[in-house]
Amino acid sequence: MNSAVAGIYETEALQQADELRISDKENARKLLDSIDKQKLSADEVILYEYIDAVIQLFDGDVKQAAEVYQRLLLTVEDAKLKIRIQASYLNLLASLGKWEEGLALGEALFSQLAETDDTELQQRAYLGLIAFYDQLEQPETVLILTSRIVDKENVPPEVKCGALAARINAFFKLDDYSYTFTDYNDASQFCLKHNLTIYYAVLEVSKVNWLMNKGEYSEARLFLEKLLEVPEVQNFVPQTTTVLSKYAEVNLLLGDTAEAKTAAQRVLTLDTEVNNSSAVISALDTLHKIASDESNFEQALRYLEQLMALQAQESSAQLSKQLAIQKAWFEIDAKQSQIELLDKQNALLTAKAKLSGESLENSLLALSLVSLLLASLIFWSYRSHKIQAKLKYYARTDMLTQISNRAYFNEQCNDCLNQAQKNQSKMSLILLDLDHFKNINDSYGHQIGDWALTQVAKVISATLDEEAIFGRLGGEEFGILLRGEHSEIALQIAERCRVAIERIEPTVSEYQFKLTVSLGVSNTSQVGYKFENLYAAADLALYQSKHYGRNRVYEYSAAMAE
Template sequence: MHRLFCASSVLFFVLNLWTHSAFCQTNYSFELADIDRGRLSSPEQSRERLIAIPMSALSSDEREYYQYLSAYFLTFDGDLDAVITEYSALLEITKNADIRIRTLSSLINLLGAKKQWQEGFYRVEELLALLQKYPESTYRPAAYIALALIYKQINQPETALHFAERALSLEDIDLFHKCLSMEVKLDSIVSLDYKQLVLSDFTETDAVCNAADLDYELVNIAIWKIKWLKQQARYQEALNVVELTLVQTEKFRQDSQLIDLYNEYASLYLALKQYDKAQQYAELVAGFDNIDSFVGDKIKMYDVLRQIAEVKQDFNQAYYYLNEKLALEKSMFESKLANEMAIQKAWFEVDAKQSQIELLDKQNDLLKTESQLTTEQLENSLLALSLVSLLLATLLFWSFRSRKVQAKLRYYAHTDGLTKIANRGFFTESVESLLSQAQKNNNAVSLILLDLDHFKNINDTYGHQVGDWALIQVAATIRDSVTENAIVGRLGGEEFGVALMVQDSSVGLRIAEECRQAIDNIDTNKSGYNFKLTVSAGVGCSSHAGYKLDNLYAAADLALYQSKQYGRNRVYEYSASMAS
């Protein structure tokens, strides 16, 4: 069920982050902490108590605590933009680690609900850094759930599952957060593979959420169980669960869940060939005033009605339902594609900013090295002046040392410090020289661009040291997979380039595929963790794009985009049809 984030994330930032202690030992600190503890069971009364506290009487820490609670209560008014503004303003002033972790956890959920991806991803980075710096924070369960939910929404169930399991691994997790974590875990496994589930998965999650008295989560679990039973053709058992769940759902009436349950009723009766009952529940779905807000459910409804019409040989009506279903599927696909493109664009912009920061850091390191070398030269020059008797020896020594210094500077100027292959500047210079030579001799040149897939997930999940290890292994693997005459460089972040003279474009395509396969076979257990390394690659050849580097790079980059667009871990070669 893919509405978990939209519904549960709103529930999460309305009901998350229990408070166990006050931030300052004053009367108002205890009052604020008591309001915080009571906001779940009596939100209106707690909000009135908060408003009654005079802000002028509070210390700076208490004011920040007050601002967090005030923003929290503002969520009940429904103006999410206003809440985002309040949380962002609080992050500008507070240095309290617990308040920052709580605020970021709530803010990430809100940004996900509003699909403000770029800001959301920046805040994810900030929250991960805080959790690494404060590993014993009381608010880790809520933070891990917030991270799991946003990764679930951007269709990365593996990462969502990872964070849900990290929350569940905490010894001090309470029932409320344990229920939410188990729910996200169950939803992630549903997205990955229903076949991984067994009946005890639903039973255990149901028991925890029942103990936490979370009705909404209990209905979600029941709906996944119904679909699991239906996949195994256990229709009567599924119907029994629907009947029990419907009674519970109608008590607090959540339209999204009722629509889902009625659709399950309809599909189950259809499978049992009880067509009149199937039609009855499909029409109940159609009768909801807000059914247009649930496109996926409306598609299921039309599909059931189409099949019933075909059984009754009402082909005109079946054709109508089919057309409605296809139109909705097209609209849903376009919306999903636009959302995925927005997510990818946000990731690219975040990665570009991080790459720029890394480049500035490397430039600073180079300047420090040059400064150190200059200092060494000055000190040795003064020594040479004071030792006149050794002038000739000193001059000979410095002649030799100068050559070493120059060689060292050339190495730093041409080499990527982490992977020990050519950096972007030297790679570009070398490729332009290769193209000039190839054009004179009428030879072809292939340019291969390789981009490590989901590298950000590796950094987020295992840390930057493991990320650096992965980059070093990929660079070494590419170097070992190409000929000695090939030019290999790191172009920035997780992007690599290979340029070489070839007989025809097929040679570049073959070498790119060999690189992809070699990287796919890297044993990551040597890093201390078990994860998958893959690359997407694009190949451009001068026989198609000419000998101008900008054109050749654009061709390879367009092919790389195709590899990313159509599933990753594959190689595409540029063709004229791509440009059109």
């Protein structure tokens, strides 16, 4: 083969590998291996290394792929290829938690896309932006971006599949269940038809979530069993553990504890490094419930301790993420405010110059203008402080109930317990969980469920004094930390909360249902000042309340852990 023919082959093989990099990574790898890089142009070498990094990413090496993308962005000259690499890099920045850098790159990418008329390039870049904003927990933005892809014609299949998966996930996050089962099925089958099994698996898990939300657990189990047989799922550990954790959860709901336990334990075996934390948390929760139901409280406590440690890490990471995101948004807003301040200052200087050269009558008018501009400067300074205060509020508050979120509740509890240990003062923790709350959501809808949660938060807040720390820990679970209270007083307060919740009347509609709550109480005199121990003890007591009839208060005792 002469050099001219060889060069043509290299280019065609590179293009084919680019087309197959997601749908058929094995053949894409073979094509790359057959290419003589010496025969490629400078831009083709960059494309080669980009495709190679995409394929390696399937093996889970996110950091290495990010380093390759970052290096390629320093040398790439082709504008279109640069946008593609930027979009891929943006997705990885979210996975690595580099939110500030990601937001800055996202802003730059939006600007570049506005200047190109290459529709396919725009769509591929939008997919990177979609993945970033999905992990940024901005479902509204995701829906806007996906509408620029899924409703268009001649969209590359891998782009359309990614956008469909993101759109469905965004609707789910917004508690919007307007998507039908047929919609889910059509999307997943479209991806399967084009051999895009990565997106197919994601959509099938979304389908399972939809079925579980409808209470159709047997149907959900069938889909999960089929999914576990897909080779690409079996060979990609993060997807395997995701599917297994759902499989364990469904089997537990169906009463098959043996199958649930096997699946959950397999998750822990496959993911010893906790790379897929959500799957591991779900598996530990399943195993904790099974051990508790079997009255194996020692094992249940061990699982609970692991679960709490991992949830604490996740809460800390989530808080760091929120603060980083809010800091980035604040800096963007601050830059805009700074530009506006400079404009005001320039106008102020102009007004001062005018003031010095005019008559008294005109000077008085100019002086009024100067006063107005000074007031504007004060306003912008005040506005910046208000933005900062608002960001702090959002980072700490559960938006539905307007009380502390889990991350801020944990932070306050740890601070108070550290101080209490120094002073040797007593502290009590109350955990409370609404009884049969899922039945309310399933029977009357999530809007009524949200109303119930807000009412619970209101009546408990009214029951507590200002010294108590009150937060929503997730779902229908709440926590209360009482400063300086002995267990006897804590039990009385817990009972007052139970009665107050039982008296809530569903006056918002014609629906008739009763709200009750189970509560567990622990005290530092029993388990010490470590928050994890205090929480685990209260949780065991809460389990006793559930186990022995619900709508009651139980206090932790050492016998529960035996």
